[in-house]
Amino acid sequence: MREYNVRGGCNSSNAALIWEEAAPGVWRSCIGSPEGVTPLTLIGAEPDKAALERLEPISPPLRWSDITLEEGGRNNDKLLVLPLDGKEKLYGTGLQMLRSNQRGRTRYLRVNSDPKQDTGETHAPVPYFVSDKGYSVLVDTSSIVTMHLGSTLRAADTDAVWIRDRNLDPEWKATIPSPRVEIKLPREGAFVYLFGGPTLRDTVARYNLYCGGGALPPKWGLGFWHRVPTLYNAEEALREALEYRERGVPCDVIGLEPGWHSRSYPVTCEWDGERFPDPQLFVRRMGEAGFRVNLWEHPYVSPSSGMYAKLLPLSGSHTVWGGIVPDYALPEAREVYKEQHLREHVSLGVAGYKLDECDGSELTNNAWMFPSHARFPSGLDGESMRQLYGLMFQKMTYDLYRGENRRTYGLVRASGAGASSMPYVLYSDLYDHKQFIRAISNASYCGLLWTPEVRKARNAEDWVRRMQTVCFSPLAMLNAWGDGTKPWSFPEVAEVVRHYIQLRMRLLPYLYSAFAEYREKGLPPIRAMSFELSPAQLADIEARSAAGEHEASVDTLDTVAGAYGKRKALEWDDQYMYGNDMVVAPLVEGETERDVLLPEGVWYGLESGIRHIGGGIVRVVPGIERIPVFVREGAVIPMMPPLPHVPANGAKTELHLFHFGEVPGMCMLYDDDGETFDYEHGGDGNWWRASVELDKTGKLRGRLEGEGELPPSYSSVVWHLRQTSLLEHTE
């Protein structure tokens, strides 16, 4: 009885699992009868097979016979079982804010708007884990998946060495390493994907490319964002925006919160006639001042909305805040949404959306969400709808803009598998700065983007630390619509904040190129350190560091603090790669110094100019005026002036190419019109090679090569060779 009833299975047969190669280095197995609507079918992105074919050919990363299908649980749930190595680390499973290495944990991948406990629940559950051995596994489903990532032991495999006496043996561990992953699949079955590597970086890239490649935002999306208080009218919003211009703080996007709707909670998606008497004029005036307008909305439609009558028969059994819950799995419901949004927003020039509250959990936050047993006309139930809702809104709004050949960049509070090609950035009502930093790192494993948005602050130090972090993230936003804080609200650090918002603008060519690499190669623009360091390199660095200071993963028994001891593991998830050549290591309020793990090579403090030898851990003591950022020696960092906003399509500015250190190096610079999808069909999207090489006299010389004399957005190039920092160039 202690052994599972082991059965192979494909389409419920008793045979061994059958795998097919779905794309180069990507294998797929059909188990049971997969659901009709899944994240991948919903997003509908074509795998970028050309890009996948450019990767080195590989063989399957696991032995097929090691992957088994078993049955367990009251409903004879299907269990997918995979082997684990002793030291293997597992990452991913969505936007996990509380830990990075998920090895030894059970992840319950339910969407949750209030994910305060480390259960796996998250705004963005992705049933996808990534091994540092260089492979990854995806279950493509709209159901809640439970992944036991080395957290279950069976009688047969409990090695006696692990059964220790807690009474006396200090080596007793609260979590015994398990040699397997057990994944509870949906009852119906699912398509399961295995992505090869050979490295972690490669396997994540394969996943992203299989999902259509990474998102390329419009350039303005990488500028600074600000959201105005919810009840501001058009004049007040414009006045607030113009204050950025007056104070010399760059800003590209102004977000409107619920107050732009004629009614909210539930919403109408119609402009309030009093606060916004002429929306078209408002959007135009904002545009003339160099601002894009982003609109907040949530899914629940008020009886006062013009869409209500049409959507009522296309909605679910339950309501939220009295609003109906449209079933956007139905094409006719999507058509109602599209027609209204095109007419009322997109055609006026609105640049994008903030898609809120598509992540509700029935268990928390005043229980506002529809229940899992809700029924929808398409046949989806509440559970599936909740798991898919964030993806549905991303896809619908993305398509709105794509149809107009305009790129968008927006915010969404729920996501899932297959979202890498969606130009949406996750955010949360949670607000722990450390967790926000970890989420930047963790999002990169799963085709997700995350913003550690800034709201209120306890004090000037908290404020400036959060502002520094957000300026080195996928979306730099101040979201203080609740309390009206501005970048200059803490006068003692206002200059520091302005400096980093300007630095974000100056680094736009660098960041935009990193996003282009995301789109074309699937490599996340901002990513966890494990993309850069192999497990062997990491182990080597940790071994060489003082053992006491840099303790590896330990479960210690502390009978006062808790019967099961505490986990102390350094996961290096409080720092991250920013593009190919920078390491960012934020500090949070109360910290005056920190350790930074630097990969092999020589690194320069981007603003300190201090030279560090990599392949180890360095300690930095920055004042509150600095966030520690490190640049690789030889790197060429493309930059531009700190303009008030990103130049519109056609406008030109100066390109500054900063080369660091004494050795040759290069970067690939991407440029295009920054706003359309023309790059997909012979537009001006292209790569330039900016290299620094030794000439015959032994001197370093910069060289920019590509189609045409200069990238289209630039009027001139200024080289800065042999830099050690940006200090002397700070605006």
Next chain:
Amino acid sequence: MREYNVRGGCNSSNAALIWEEAAPGVWRSCIGSPEGVTPLTLIGAEPDKAALERLEPISPPLRWSDITLEEGGRNNDKLLVLPLDGKEKLYGTGLQMLRSNQRGRTRYLRVNSDPKQDTGETHAPVPYFVSDKGYSVLVDTSSIVTMHLGSTLRAADTDAVWIRDRNLDPEWKATIPSPRVEIKLPREGAFVYLFGGPTLRDTVARYNLYCGGGALPPKWGLGFWHRVPTLYNAEEALREALEYRERGVPCDVIGLEPGWHSRSYPVTCEWDGERFPDPQLFVRRMGEAGFRVNLWEHPYVSPSSGMYAKLLPLSGSHTVWGGIVPDYALPEAREVYKEQHLREHVSLGVAGYKLDECDGSELTNNAWMFPSHARFPSGLDGESMRQLYGLMFQKMTYDLYRGENRRTYGLVRASGAGASSMPYVLYSDLYDHKQFIRAISNASYCGLLWTPEVRKARNAEDWVRRMQTVCFSPLAMLNAWGDGTKPWSFPEVAEVVRHYIQLRMRLLPYLYSAFAEYREKGLPPIRAMSFELSPAQLADIEARSAAGEHEASVDTLDTVAGAYGKRKALEWDDQYMYGNDMVVAPLVEGETERDVLLPEGVWYGLESGIRHIGGGIVRVVPGIERIPVFVREGAVIPMMPPLPHVPANGAKTELHLFHFGEVPGMCMLYDDDGETFDYEHGGDGNWWRASVELDKTGKLRGRLEGEGELPPSYSSVVWHLRQTSLLEHTE
């Protein structure tokens, strides 16, 4: 599509729900094909039909046609739907530590060892809710039940009045009152019970009586408990116990932690030969000094245990800490457990158990638990086993002692439905004092007992406040085995702590009688205020109080603190009834004053002597030397001297009868041998009536009536008439 496919159903038929009267005032409906092993079948307690028949006859509290069975969700889950009134409050659903009124919440009733979020998960999930309209509903199942207690709205019933504009309307609410309960039943079906009232007090009593009545602990169980550091040997444990005697602090029970096992985590259940070379002698010496011995254990059996080989084939597919997980749904597994425990512990005089870690959740705390998909030889899966495991251990150990005609009283970290007759008290690794107080109140709705055990303290104030609370709880225990704190560890409050431990001893006749009423009438000995106050009385008191200070339930919108506002509701769950005639209103560290809701009548501060007019809210400002306790005018409180420990069966002490105030009154006093089940079959268990009446001259006179001259445990009676406090009698 928005309406459910409404189907009546009993045994899967399409007919209307059929209800049978299972006992007086208790109706049952069989839905689908209920599971074989459920909490009620497992506990196997016979309904106390005689006691139920003594209650007033009632008709069903709901119209049968208002209770419907529907289908929803991906698996065509069965939904039981019941109507709700506008202001109805709902209590219960197990040991909920984070709120009392569950109306408007969705409760996910999964056992969880680390229930930090307000999702419904708890150490003791009981799929049972209690309405303040005077009825209650139980789903008897080993599955996880999701109860939507007025937290779901449908399009058809969203009253336009609730759809407000959050932009401008301050009356907007985050939670719209829903007119129905929706309960997701187990797929298979379940027996559903409806308990009539007519009051909340009556319906809970019916539930408890249907489950076999309340537990009657041995008298020693109501004394003070202490647990010694885990690695103490026999000599050290005895020495620590004797310090209580030296310092004049009463103590009845000494608990041993994992160190008594020869190996722990997993455990052997065998005495460690070095620390306890002669267990029998140890237990005897403890007994001679007036101490009972309680043994900690958890379910997971070490390969080093003598039970291992026998239990291995009777265990589940997965292990915990390397220990096997016995399937005690199997009689042969129970037999192995019983034989070993009788031989090694019970026959030596061990008085009971602390049953730890039978409440694991696979999602938290280092993921030590077996997974929900685990399989067990009996056919149970991991989910069912987890939901039932705490009940199984209670039942097994209770039966051990019952077979010996000895009562036990113990600790357990998991419980469930039908547990009222089990002499077990819940505890938790959580440690928030406010939550601990709320749990005392909330446990009373569901046939549960709870101890707010004291462990460490931040300072003397925290310490004394916790000690005061625990002395007015079902089990008064210091559980500082981790850090070795003693009652006298904070010298500045040591006398206060001793005073309350002594007061607990003095009040034993009163508390024991309250437990006897629990056993015979199903009325919880310590209970929430709503057992005492009708909804109308409560509303009346709240209306008469200053509206600003005593705000009723409000969801306010606070856009800075959170988009959904905060819930501010006074639930009066920070105070509770202690027996029939006392209100206990603890303070926590940092509080110097508090409000207390007093029911109608005149009340005296038990130790302050202050006279309060009830039917309102009074403000008290006790020093840290006092916990506010109030006695009803006319009450007769039976007490005894603060002996070092509860007298053994046969020993006698003085009975003191304290009468409060100027009016006549009475109490019923229960007494028996305090240790055996003889009361069930013509033993000396009996009730005495202690009354104070006006004699012909108009003077108050006390009178004790019953079988025999005096209750068997007492050698004499001392009356204290017209008291206003215990002050002058304090030892």
